Amino acid sequence: MSRIKEFNLPDLGEGLTEGEILAWLVKVGDTIELNQPIVEVETAKAAVEIPAKWGGVVTRIFHEAGAVCEVGQPIIAIDTDPTAPPVPGPSSPDSSASPASPASSASAASSEEAGAGLIGGPAPGGRTAVLVGYGPRTTSAKRRPRVGTGNENGHAPVAPAPTPVVPAPAPVVSTPAPVSPEPVVAAPVVVGGRAGAVLAKPPVRKLARDLGVDLTGVDGTGPLGSVTRDDVRRAAAPVVPASGPEALDLGSRERRIPVKGVRKLTAQNMVASAFTAPHVTEFLTVDVTRSMKTLAKLKAGREFADVRISPLLLVAKAVLLAAARHPMVNSTWSGETGEIVVKDYVNLGIAAATDRGLIVPNIKDAGRLGLRELAEALNTLVQVAKSGKTPPADMTGGTLSITNVGVFGIDSGTPILPPGESAILAFGAIRPMPWVHKGRIRPRQVTTLGLSFDHRIIDGELGSRFLRDIGTFLEDPSTAILSWT
Amino acid sequence: MITLGKALNHGLRRALEDDPKVVIMGEDVGKLGGVFRITDGLQKDFGENRVIDTPLAEAGIIGTAVGLAIRGYRPVCEIQFDGFVFPAYNQIVAQVAKMHYRSQGKVRLPIVIRIPFGGGIGAVEHHSESPEAYFAHTPGLKVVSCSNPADAYSMIQQAIASDDPVIFFEPKRRYWEKGEVDLSSALPAATPLHSARIVRPGTAATLLAYGPMVRVALDAASAAAEDGRELEVIDLRSLSPIDYPVIFESVRRTGRAVVVHEAPGNVGLGAEIAARITEECFYSLEAPVLRVTGYDIPYPAARVEEEYLPDLDRVLDAVDRSFGW
Amino acid sequence: MAKGESVAGTDIPAGGFVQLLTPDGERFDSVTTADGTTYSVDFTDEEYRELYRDLVTVRRLDTEAVALQRQGELGIWASLLGQEAAQVGSGRALRPQDMAFPTYREHGVLYTRGIDPIMPFGLFRGVDQGGWDPNEFRFNQYTIVIGSQTLHATGYAMGVTMDGKTGSADGEAVIAYFGDGATSQGEVNEAFVWSGVFNAPIVFFCQNNQYAISEPLERQTRVPLYQRAGGYGFPGIRVDGNDVLASYAVTRQALDNARTGQGPTLIEAYTYRMGAHTSSDDPTRYRIASEVEAWKAKDPISRLRAFLTKQKIVKKDFFAQVDDEATTKALDLRERVLAMPDPQPVTLFDHVYPNGSPELDRQRAVFTEYQASFEGSGH
């Protein structure tokens, strides 16, 4: 047992990591008593005397008066049993005086004005002094590891556990529930007093209503026999003639892939969007030969020497400029508030196929980017998406999107709106096609644009003008720029 | 960067400068500058008639504020701690809240009642309570809570400028947290007093919090982001009225909501919010609205308060449960 | 006019007070007030020494508590420094059957009741909120909400009357402690009304330590506090709260009046809070050093010490011995405070209701399972 104890400068709290030693009231060799004032510490205005935590003989003073000392560092060593024979070896720091959460990242700070132990000043244990108690402490933004969760971070996996849950009288009130939801009662449950009522989650009920399915006739395969989305869809699908007695066992030749992650999210989003926003899709085929030439010039120029640029860049620019001319296309339908939220910034989404499925990361406030910046942003966005590392923040808040189906050699399509957005442009493959140019049939570079829009917000006329403007730009970017901007 | 407490101090100072009818009253608000130093230096600069050290009587503070308001003043009353508002409860609930209604609009009581609230400061009993639901439940009162220095600065001025009686809950454990505050900003530019704000956008679930719990919710959202789950965090800011459109819009997008507050869950604000979300966003919900709150017990002793208070882990536990539905 | 009542310089407030021991240790045999009551004490030498021992001990324990707070071992401490005489004097005046209702500062009264001084430390350390049985110790829970306990004391005293325990020399009396600031609270004034109306056997013992946190007495009253009693129909008296003998004598008399059925008394013990309001308060913001210095000269302990010395009531090494004993007690207290365990988290749910509630049982179960779900929870 070591008897030399080191006393550390009490943690002055977040933001203040050091304190000034104003004066030592004891010196090495002094015999001191418990609670004898040993040092005056100053933060800004008031000096506070710190009483000794142990009696004994001062063996070392680590910082002279005037020194600024870091919190948690020893300031004095006290031999608490000076009559005993000397003990070799390292001394043991006083752990109770060391900072409680040294790595805390929160922003609390002791007031610059108050002295140690005074209101707003540092208090022991990394707290800030208050009149009536220990004072607030800053906490860390890290999850505490939990048992038996099997993953590195030690807490419940993100993928929802398929554990069934009792829907109505579930453990939801005010307290943390057990890690896995309550075990299921085996017997059929009567919910809300409606005997035999069908169990289904709210969105499933909605889906059923939209598809015209009467839930009472559906056999539920979900927890407790509740009706799932798949049950509803099956019920909505045309009846397949029952196969004969010698029907093949095709089941063994089916593969079941759990629906989760991006696939699941995509499915939800698409269903949500398809069944809330009335979609209209319009098509426009345009001659983009001039665009391709512009692109070639840009590539040859110095400014774009080191960036990869593709026709998508010009399509993106076209969409941004056209949106600026028709702000209503860049809006959200907020049905229940009875409002249309029109945004004067465009977070431009680009649909990307990744190994994990479709994602639509977006470029924030893309309208404010110059062409070069836009090109860079597009490149990064696509690269990051392909590598599967798109940060979640990039996937939220999109306002207007493009899906580049052309890269798959497809001419066009009727894209589904990302939820909350009112327009999405499908950009098809660019092909040399016979085209009437200046009165004669010429091979021209031609593509088809497909624009889906939310008919609640965007009337046919507005949608058409918007699409037409995109087309106009792509037919002759330079002229469009000159006449629009 | 200034602390939340200092931001309130600046806001009060500006209100005193802007309107000679504004008076500050409370226990120890003058010479001492308040036990949290929120009114520091104000009596020195504005005098004892505008920054008034009152007798130790909360019913007196609010009762006389009513009279002052009838006379045309705009009293800003400080209740020293949440647990000491109750002697004034009668005045607030029976008089302040009803005056406009029963005078058929002839009497306005532009009174602000500042209450440092909530726990997490290691205090003895009566200094860590969250009584907001009592007031939010009372028609005629407006109830707000700030969570960061910038809001503290603007909201206190807006509350004082408001013709309604406003109960202004200050997150005392956050008094020393710092943030950018534009002290030159004109008030109309600030977010309206009774608007909620999305303080972190996300897609997976909506966390609703106010006052001291906003930081907890934000911390929880950062931790969740590391797991690839983007939580949206809404700072309610106003507890009565509640800015429901912002909440509904968010929950319809995410399909999940978790309300966080320190006050006990039973008949708390979370219950009301959950009910409203269920009514308005029923078909968007992937799971019931969950609550992470204090337990239904008196606020406990300091050394167990961290077990009582909602924290990052409890919030994320609720988020996990929501996804288990 | 009785000697003790003269207004002598700054020592004695306008209106005077009952004083039996001057700051210099001069002793008056007795003091007779305007209403004809004579106050005196009749202590044996050993009793004087006991009083001194009490004063020194409660101050020493208080000093230890202040240090423990500075070292982060207590969340807060409400120091009684300067108020020892008012507390020891009034506390010693209580008879075993009497009941006391303290604020949060009456550690000295608690000590004189023979209670282990560690009892309130759980509250200040934050491991509990008091947790003692008022009836067992004849000492109520500490009350932090200013003034509330005066009504509780009044009700308790009404119960004493209902039980027929007043009217004789061995009747019961109740004492309610509160501060100068508390006198502004409506509840305290209601307690005065009720006690007067029901002739309750109660003594209102107001320690006027001149401050309510930062606010000086002038923020609470225009008249000396003891004069308030007249308006409620019972006597009020001011005593030198730094004089343990007078504090004892006046309280003893008032308690006896109460127990014999003569109703309430308001005692204003005129004293001074020498320290900060609580551990983190900064009194330099609102009072000047010279004021504190002036009060130092009226220290309750030094005047009794001077008296004991002059009267040769003590042996040579008595004072050192008392200091040593007090230090031993303080160190023992320190050890025991440091050894106080943090409460088990699950106890959060205990004692909300006498017979529990199913909902809390559910919350407790969920909480327990949740706690056990963390690594290192030793589930």
Ligand SMILES: Cc1ncc(C[n+]2csc(CCOP(=O)(O)OP(=O)(O)O)c2C)c(N)n1
């Ligand atoms: C109802 C209520 N209001 C405010 C407070 C905050 N507070 C605690 S002590 C105090 C001052 C009390 O002064 P006094 O009654 O003179 O007692 P002292 O502390 O001087 O012993 C105040 C305002 C409280 N505890 N209760």
Ligand SMILES: [Mg+2]
């Ligand atoms: Mg006082």
